[in-house]
Amino acid sequence: MARIRSILPWIAPAVLIPIAFVYDVARAAVDLGSGILSVTRELALPIAFLAVYAGLQSRRAQATTNVPKAIGRLLMVNAGALVLLGFVSLVISFRPENSGSLPFRQNSINILGAYIVGSILTVASIVTLLSIQEMVLIRRTASVRRNFLLYLVVLGVASAASLRFLPLEGSIVATLAFVVALILAVVNSFRQPWIVYLSRREKVYGIIYSALLFVVLTILDVVLARHSTGQRSMQAFSSCLHTFVQINALFATIYFGMSFVSTLFHLPTAEVFERKQTELNSLHNLGRLVTQVFDFDDLVRTVTQMTMEVCDARGAWLELFETTENETEGSARLVARQQVEEVVIAGLTEDLNSPIRRLLRDTHRPLLIEDIWNDRRTKHLKERGISRGALLSVPLLSQGRIIGALYAVKDRFQSFDQDDIEVMTTFADHATIAIENARLIVRSLERERLKQELMVAQRMQRRLLPQTMPELPGIEFAAISESSAEVGGDYFDFFALDDGRLGIVVADVAGKGVSAAFYMAEMKGIFLSLSRLPLTPREFLVRANQAVLESLEKNVFISVVYAILDPATGVLQLSRAGHCPIIHASAHHAEMIRPTGLGLGLTDTELFSRSTEERELCLGPEDVCVLYTDGITESRNSAGEEYGYDRLLALTRRLSSGGAEDIKSGILSDVRTFVGASTSGDDMTLLVIKRSATSGGHRV
């Protein structure tokens, strides 16, 4: 089916042209009159070549355009047609006296010659028209398409006006159509959109071909217009097609004349355009690469590669600075290198404080060394055998900090231009984004991992604290411990002692966060084992100090309150090791109990035991004892004011009639209200002991 369709357009010429030929030969011998037969013969050839036009057009539909090549082909076609015309005109000769009379009466050889010349010129004309059509319609807009179609229509009208059986030859209509067709030809000739996209080399070819084609077409124009073998053959062949070929030849002459001139004018910009094109392509590729953070090496390689290509440099390299905050120390790490010997890089930028790097760091601007041999910053390289040339380095800037630099070297000195600086700055920016992206991802992964670890630590630390409050007759307990970070250094615990009494501990490791949490865990072990021994609170703390003295860092200490409560009597023995004073309150009075005592880990056993006191107080019915860490009293509001002891003492007294749980939550909510929106600074622990209304060994 496809084959039949491809053959179809050729059936018309194959049938019509021979018939017309036979008719002409017959008419040369006999007068056939000017009836319907002559009209048919007149129409036969235009129709045949219309079919050829259609056939060629459909074959060209998929043709891609390398325009200079296409012009070259047209040159061959038209020059070939002209040469053939020359040959034919050697063989045939029309008698001049016949030129005026229509139709011609010629011998068969002349008729055959006219047919050959006519067919070839018409086909060449169609091929040329189709090529121009393609060139005009590259990147077309609706108006471009319209203009070209208009030309085709007027061309058709002008050609039709030349049909001999129509009484239009030389009429105003024919002339008008001819003129309009030429105007439209000029209009369409301004469409040379393909020129801009040609490479320099292609432009050169385009100029040569256009010029030659222009010459060939001009000759053709002359041949077709003047009384020559060509003109006469065309007239004998078909006056309609003659007009068609003539107008087309003029169009082509104008078009390629314009092409020649335009391309010539575009030639100086070819290099710039090519360069911009490469830049655009590079940036497009880079843009894509930037998002592929995991191909970091690939990215920096591409950046240096492109720098080389776009700037036409001999070599390029990229280095990252690993600096400290003040940007004066650190090292530079070479991450990508193209065509540059390491010795050059080392020579140019020996250490982070080399003149070049220092300048980059100080100015944050591109640095151009026009001549490596004669620049004071790089003069020393001449002795090292480094070749003369130019160096351009561009800083990689991220949030006002320099994180690296991109370098390019050229063999010729003074060979970098403003464009090079701009394009390298853009490349450096892209590289910066990619590097920052990569770093951010690593950082966020790391942060996520740490967060997970801290969550585990938090869960584990929570389990080190008592999960339930001790149940003792006549005594209520309530406690809470909150860390400002995921983990903290506050600790409280209860130990059931062998004699039925209860050991109570509240401790605070100096500092907060992970290190404090580790010490807190260690303390738990120490306290738990000491609680098994029959010790007074003071002895307990002396032993604890002894135990931690070796293991604590110099700047870490632990403040502790240890108390032993006899539930039967309400007697509370306690010692304080550098910890916050203990509150003893009832409805009528409240006081801070503050026996002397040094924090754990501050001093040796001798001094510690000498300076640590022990107190005893008796919790009467309804009495409250509050143990806490400095996170409570040192809570600060947004004005910077501290919560303080006085507030806590007064509040405890006010709340003392309530249950332990109420007192605890009352204090906590008061502290929170006080702090307000300001971020809580320290770990907070609060432990409330409340003796019930009726004293004695049983519950109420």
Added chain:
Amino acid sequence: MTDFKVQHRDGEGVSILDLKGYLDAHTAPDLETAFQKLLNDRKFNIVVNCRDLSYISSAGLGVFMAYIEDVRKNKGDIKLTNMSPKVYNVFDLLGFPILYEIYKDEKEAIVKFRNAQKA
């Protein structure tokens, strides 16, 4: 938010550190740096003037603990002066007055150093 400053003065053979603002876990490294510098310069007679110190946390106290041993090993001392009652209370809670000499005025501390040198 937390503002802290350490300034170093030379007072005739005694090095004086003036502390100002909030000394907590965030600002403690500044004081550590100051102490470290004195130790590097082999200046072991140190007076820490706390007149403008408005707050000290346990981490801040830790700084003194970290250096006292080295200083005393070199026959020097860290003496604290001019504390506000609030700051003194923090030192006192932990038992620092047992471990450190604390004076009302800087001059007393300097005189103490002088006398010790003469002796």
